[in-house]
Amino acid sequence: MGHMVITRHDEAVAVLSDPRYVPPPVRRGAAPYTLGWLRERVSRFSSGQVHAERRRTLAERLAAIDPAALRRAARDATVARGGSWEGVPTAVLGAALGASVPVPLVEAVAAGYLSGEESPDADAAVTSLLSLLTGDRLSAGHHTTDHPVTCVLGAGRLSAEDAGQDHGGGDGDVGNGDVGNGDFGDAVAVLTLLLQAHAATEGLIRNALAHASAGNRATGHPGGDHRHQESASGPTDRGVDGLLHETLRHDPPLQVTRRIDRVTGDEVVIDLVAANRDPGVFADPGRFDGSRGPTPHLTFGAGVRPCPGSAHAFALAAGVLDARLGAGADTAGLDAAGIDATRIDAAGIDATGIGGSESMRPGSVRSGSRDR
Ligand code: HEM
Numbered sequence: 499m500g501h502m503v504i505t506r507h508d509e510a511v512a513v514l515s516d517p518r519y520v521p522p523p524v525r526r527g528a529a530p531y532t533l534g535w536l537r538e539r540v541s542r543f544s545s546g547q548v549h550a551e552r553r554r555t556l557a558e559r560l561a562a563i564d565p566a567a568l569r570r571a572a573r574d575a576t577v578a579r580g581g582s583w584e585g586v587p588t589a590v591l592g593a594a595l596g597a598s599v600p601v602p603l604v605e606a607v608a609a610g611y612l613s614g615e616e617s618p619d620a621d622a623a624v625t626s627l628l629s630l631l632t633g634d635r636l637s638a639g640h641h642t643t644d645h646p647v648t649c650v651l652g653a654g655r656l657s658a659e660d661a662g663q664d665h666g667g668g669d670g671d672v673g674n675g676d677v678g679n680g681d682f683g684d685a686v687a688v689l690t691l692l693l694q695a696h697a698a699t700e701g702l703i704r705n706a707l708a709h710a711s712a713g714n715r716a717t718g719h720p721g722g723d724h725r726h727q728e729s730a731s732g733p734t735d736r737g738v739d740g741l742l743h744e745t746l747r748h749d750p751p752l753q754v755t756r757r758i759d760r761v762t763g764d765e766v767v768i769d770l771v772a773a774n775r776d777p778g779v780f781a782d783p784g785r786f787d788g789s790r791g792p793t794p795h796l797t798f799g800a801g802v803r804p805c806p807g808s809a810h811a812f813a814l815a816a817g818v819l820d821a822r823l824g825a826g827a828d829t830a831g832l833d834a835a836g837i838d839a840t841r842i843d844a845a846g847i848d849a850t851g852i853g854g855s856e857s858m859r860p861g862s863v864r865s866g867s868r869d870r
Pocket of ligand 1: 521540541542543553556560591690691692694695696698699702751752755756796797798799800803804805806807808810811812814
């Protein structure tokens, strides 16, 4: 099978817009409530009609969340934590989704969610997250055994059918069967959003902060210290926004995306860094310039399945940067448009991984220690 790397912006857009190219297929038939099971059920790795339906569910959830509220909440939570921002975007998003789960559990799944690399820890974290998100369905008093998955989730009204086993069928799309999400539809949607958001948004913030401290401020001032941040003075501050727009173009947190030609099976690798610096599209493409404003970068994808959370991602990152770089930090309160920053802490940024009873604790989860 062939392998092609795309570096031109117009070619990248063409591939991303052509339904002939689909995401690489996921493994099928994973055990219930594991990472593989989750990956079989998310929008991200499906295609065709199944993808369209799953994506619509996600878009509905996102439409109910005001990015401006996310920005304020992310700023407030970062200020409340003395500038310690890691975990804040995911906690804020979780709170906004009405699904406050421990960030370390999301972290434990995030890498494998994208790469497909499975591990007992990731599987256990998926199980724990599903338990937390479907909590009221679980009957209390069951203790973990050699088979924590069965023990934790099997006690409810779940059946093999709910778990999507042997639904089979498929719609002829590559990497995509018609697995039902059963009673887990909502939990899978929330998990998809948190997992898609987590590493990419933190990567964006990290890259933007690196530019800020390297003196590449959007304002053009050399040096990233506070004396040069006078212009950073409000929630719509150009400095933070310009810094983020240009970081997205110049230093995308996800550097490649892949597709499979469903006709030939060839793999197509889209080099987002190269496309974002295509000299046919961007003047002086190698220069980091925070005054460019929004650009047609491909960091949020394009075509059939662009990131549906791009405005939310931008807002979460901007809120953290508002706090870190001074913009509007003095006006921080604890209640940002209904997202309560005090509850965000309780939502488990520093949590040991799993709240709740011992019966909800699959034996192999150690996310409390992994993120210290
Ligand atoms: C800087 C942060 C982010 C970046 C760079 C990013 C980028 C992307 C890209 C490139 C895709 C498409 C992947 C492909 O075409 O193969 C994608 C998909 C997705 N993103 Fe984001 N994302 C970010 C943050 C977020 C956030 C905060 C959310 C949710 C609030 C989110 C939700 C999603 C979802 C649900 C999908 C799957 C869409 C689908 O299956 O059709 N992302 N993201």
